[in-house]
Amino acid sequence: MQRINQLLTIVYTDILRVEERELKKSDFKDISVKEMHAIDAITMYEHKTSSKLAKELMITPGSVTTMVGNLVRKGYVVRIYGEDDHRIVRxxxxxxxxxxxxxxxxxxxxxxAKFIESFNQSQVEIIEHALLNLRAFLEFPAHIDNTKE
Structure with missing residues (x-):
């Protein structure tokens, strides 16, 4: 179990480092990895509200407001105001x-593709199941004791 923990930590750190390095080498060096993940969460296919984006990214609405403002200023994101109700912003x-x-x-x-290239379908399903278990654990932090002693 300790070895899996070490590997998860190493891989997570490596992915962030590679993303940061690739962003700095690209035409998109003016954005951070966090901003890149916000762009990814906004997607090309759906116009989300800031509150939905905050929930997906698991950050505060205030942080989303600041991040979106920066991404609008940098030319990556636009605010789309509702035709019927201008209070609704997507x-x-x-x-x-x-x-x-x-x-x-x-x-x-x-x-x-590289991660799963040597696995058969059954093994891929096991990995998917393990990742879903991890995601559920992270989304519902019952492992954190919020009681005050």
Whole structure:
């Protein structure tokens, strides 16, 4: 179990480091990995609200507001105001945002393909199940004791 913990930590750190390095080498060096993940969460296919984005990224609405403001200023994201109700604001990607979204998506598709290349379908399903267990653990932090002593 300790070895799996070490490997998960190493792989997580390595992925972030590679993403950061690739962003700095690219035409998109003006954004951080966190901003890249916000662009990824906004997606090209759905116009999400800031509150939905905050929930998906598991960060505060205030952090999303700041991040979105920066991404709008940098030309990656646009705010889309509702036609019927201008209080409803959805987020979309600009052409520049769609370009970086596609580049990031390609990186992840290649990474996953490499990760599972030597596994059969049954083994891939076991990995998927283990990752879903981990995700459920992280989404519902029952492992954290919030009681005050």
């Amino acid at each position: 987020l979309g990607l600009t052409r520049k945002g769609r370009l970086v979204y596609r580049a990031h998506d390609l990186f992840h598709r290649r990474m996953v």
